[in-house]
Amino acid sequence: MIKHARVVTLDDLADATTVVIPVIFDEEGALIAEAIPGQVAGHDVARTLDASWCSARGLNATPGSTLVRASFAGPTLVFVSLGSSYNQAEGFRMAGASAVQRGEGDVIVFLLPTDPIEFPDVAAQAVVEGAMLASYGFKTTDEDRRFEVVALGVPLPSVADHDDVVEGVRRGVVVADAVNWAKHLIDSPPNEISPKELAKRIAQRLGENDDVQVEIWTESKIRDERLGGLLGVGAGSAEPTRLVYAIYQPRESRAHVALVGKGITFDSGGLSIKSGEGMMAMKTDMSGAAIVMATLSIVAALGLPLRVTAIAPLTENLSGDRAMRPGDVLTTRNGMTIEVLNTDAEGRLVLADALALAVEANPDAIIDVATLTGAQAVALGDEVGGLFASTDELAELLQAAGERSGEMLWRLPLVARYEKHIESDIADMKNLGKNGKAGAISAALLLQRFTDGRPWAHLDIAGPGRADATRGYVTKGATAFGARALVEFLWQVVQDDEGTPRDADDEPAQHLDLEASVD
Numbered sequence: 001m002i003k004h005a006r007v008v009t010l011d012d013l014a015d016a017t018t019v020v021i022p023v024i025f026d027e028e029g030a031l032i033a034e035a036i037p038g039q040v041a042g043h044d045v046a047r048t049l050d051a052s053w054c055s056a057r058g059l060n061a062t063p064g065s066t067l068v069r070a071s072f073a074g075p076t077l078v079f080v081s082l083g084s085s086y087n088q089a090e091g092f093r094m095a096g097a098s099a100v101q102r103g104e105g106d107v108i109v110f111l112l113p114t115d116p117i118e119f120p121d122v123a124a125q126a127v128v129e130g131a132m133l134a135s136y137g138f139k140t141t142d143e144d145r146r147f148e149v150v151a152l153g154v155p156l157p158s159v160a161d162h163d164d165v166v167e168g169v170r171r172g173v174v175v176a177d178a179v180n181w182a183k184h185l186i187d188s189p190p191n192e193i194s195p196k197e198l199a200k201r202i203a204q205r206l207g208e209n210d211d212v213q214v215e216i217w218t219e220s221k222i223r224d225e226r227l228g229g230l231l232g233v234g235a236g237s238a239e240p241t242r243l244v245y246a247i248y249q250p251r252e253s254r255a256h257v258a259l260v261g262k263g264i265t266f267d268s269g270g271l272s273i274k275s276g277e278g279m280m281a282m283k284t285d286m287s288g289a290a291i292v293m294a295t296l297s298i299v300a301a302l303g304l305p306l307r308v309t310a311i312a313p314l315t316e317n318l319s320g321d322r323a324m325r326p327g328d329v330l331t332t333r334n335g336m337t338i339e340v341l342n343t344d345a346e347g348r349l350v351l352a353d354a355l356a357l358a359v360e361a362n363p364d365a366i367i368d369v370a371t372l373t374g375a376q377a378v379a380l381g382d383e384v385g386g387l388f389a390s391t392d393e394l395a396e397l398l399q400a401a402g403e404r405s406g407e408m409l410w411r412l413p414l415v416a417r418y419e420k421h422i423e424s425d426i427a428d429m430k431n432l433g434k435n436g437k438a439g440a441i442s443a444a445l446l447l448q449r450f451t452d453g454r455p456w457a458h459l460d461i462a463g464p465g466r467a468d469a470t471r472g473y474v475t476k477g478a479t480a481f482g483a484r485a486l487v488e489f490l491w492q493v494v495q496d497d498e499g500t501p502r503d504a505d506d507e508p509a510q511h512l513d514l515e516a517s518v519d
C-alpha cells in the first residue's frame with residue numbers, strides 16, 4: 001500500500017521501476033504533450049499514436065486504459081489514458097489507479113506535463129489520490145511502494161519551481177491516506193472493532209493534530225447526557241457504547257460545520273433480526289463514523305480556516321437479553337420520543353441523539369453520513385449516494401462537490417406528505433415508515449426532526465458504502481464513500497469569491513455564506 005507520494009525531477013528517473021506517460025485522445029489518436037521527453041526509459045516516445053494501433057493494444061479514450069511496454073533492462077513504460085481532456089480530475093484519478101495496477105516494481109513515476117493542464121495542483125492531487133486509493137489492500141499495509149510525480153513544463157524541472165504540483169501532491173497524500181485509514185477501519189472484523197476500540201483508534205489518529213480536541217464519552221456520561229436512542233440500541237450488546245465528540249478549531253475560522261456519522265460496529269438487526277445473508281456485510285455499518293472522522297482529520301491536516309465539530313455515536317445492534325424490544329419507546333436527547341417498531345431501523349435512533357447534540361454546538365450547517373437504508377441502495381445502486389438537504393444551496397454545493405470528487409450524489413426529496421408515515425399513536429414518532437414505500441425518505445424525515453430547522457444535509461450511503469469488486473481507484477470492500485466529497489465541499493465553503501476553481505470545467509468557486517441561509 002502506498003502511504004506517501006512526492007515530487008521528483010527527471011534526474012530521479014534512474015530509480016524508477018515504472019514510468020507512466022499520460023495521453024489524451026482526439027480525432028487524430030493519442031496525443032502526448034510536448035513537455036514529455038522524446039526518449040523515456042530507452043523507448044522513443046512519439047507525439048501522436050495511431051488510434052487503431054493503440055486500441056488494438058488496449059489504450060483508448062476510456063480514462064485509465066493503458067498500454068504497457070516492458071523493457072529487458074530498465075523501467076517499464078506505461079501509457080495511460082486521461083480520456084479526451086487534461087482538465088478532468090476524474091481522468092487523473094483513473095490514470096493514477098492504472099499506474100499502480102499496471103505498473104511494475106516499487107517505484108512508480110508519473111510524468112505530469114503542466115503545460116496543457118489548467119490547474120496542475122488539481123491534476124497532481126487527483127493522480128496521487130487515484131494511485132494511493134487504488135493501492136489500498138486490507139492485507140498489504142506493510143508493503144512499501146513509492147509513487148512519485150515529475151512536473152514537466154515551463155519553468156523547467158526543478159521541484160521548487162512547481163509549488164502548485166508540490167501542493168497538489170501534498171493534498172492528495174493527506175486525503176488518500178485518511179480515506180485508506182477509514183477503509184481499513186471499516187474492513188476490520190467487528191469482533192476487533194468494538195465501539196470502545198473504534199473510539200480509541202479515532203482518538204489516536206485525531207490526537208496527532210494540536211488544533212483537534214477529542215472526547216470519548218463512556219456509558220455513564222452518555223446516560224447523564226440523556227442519549228436515550230443511543231442507549232436503547234446499545235442495550236442488546238455486552239460491548240459498552242461510546243460516543244466520540246471531536247472539534248477542529250483553527251485560529252482563523254470562516255464557518256462552523258457539524259458532521260455526524262452513524263457508528264454501528266455491527267448491525268444484526270437486533271430482535272428484528274436480519275437473515276444470515278443480510279448481516280454478512282454489516283460491519284460496514286460504522287462507515288459514517290469513520291468517514292466524518294477521516295474528513296475532520298483531512299480538514300485539520302490541510303489547516304482549512306473552518307471550525308468542524310464531528311460527532312459519532314458508536315454502538316452495536318445485537319439481541320442480548322437487555323435488548324430493546326419492538327414496541328419500546330425511547331426518549332432522545334432533545335426530549336422527543338420514538339416508538340421502536342423495528343429494532344433494525346437503529347441508525348435513525350442513534351443519529352437522532354447525535355443530531356440533537358450537533359444542534360447544541362450551534363453550527364452554520366449540519367451534515368450527517370450513514371449507511372442508513374436498504375431502500376437507498378434499491379433507488380440509486382452501489383455507485384451513487386442519496387443526498388437529502390433542507391436548503392437548495394447546501395444540496396447544490398454538495399452535489400457539485402460530489403461531481404468534482406468523483407463521488408456522485410443524487411438529491412432525493414424530503415416529502416412533507418410522507419411525515420404521516422412516521423406518525424405514532426403513543427410517541428412523537430415511530431422508527432418505521434410505510435412498508436415497502438420510500439424507506440430512504442421516511443428515515444431522512446425522522447432525522448430532520450432533530451435538526452431544529454437548521455441548514456442540514458443527509459448522505460445515505462448504504463449502496464456505495466461497499467464495492468463488490470474493484471473499479472478504477474475504488475477498491476473492493478469498504479469505500480468510505482462521501483469523505484472526499486465532504487472535503488471538497490468544505491474546501492469550497494472556505495474559498496473566497498476569487499477562489500481557485502477546483503476543476504477547469506467547473507464554474508468558479510463561490511464563497512458560501514452559510515449563515516445567510518438560516519431562516
Ligand code: BES
Nearest residue numbers: 342344345346347371372373374375462
Ligand atoms: N444498516 C442498515 C441499512 C443497510 C442495508 C446498509 C444494506 C447497507 C446495506 C439499517 O440499519 C437497516 O437495517 N435498515 C432497515 C430499515 C428498515 C427496518 C426500516 C432496512 O433498510 O431494511
Ligand code: MN
Nearest residue numbers: 267344345346
Ligand atoms: Mn439495521
Ligand code: ZN
Nearest residue numbers: 264267285347
Ligand atoms: Zn444499520
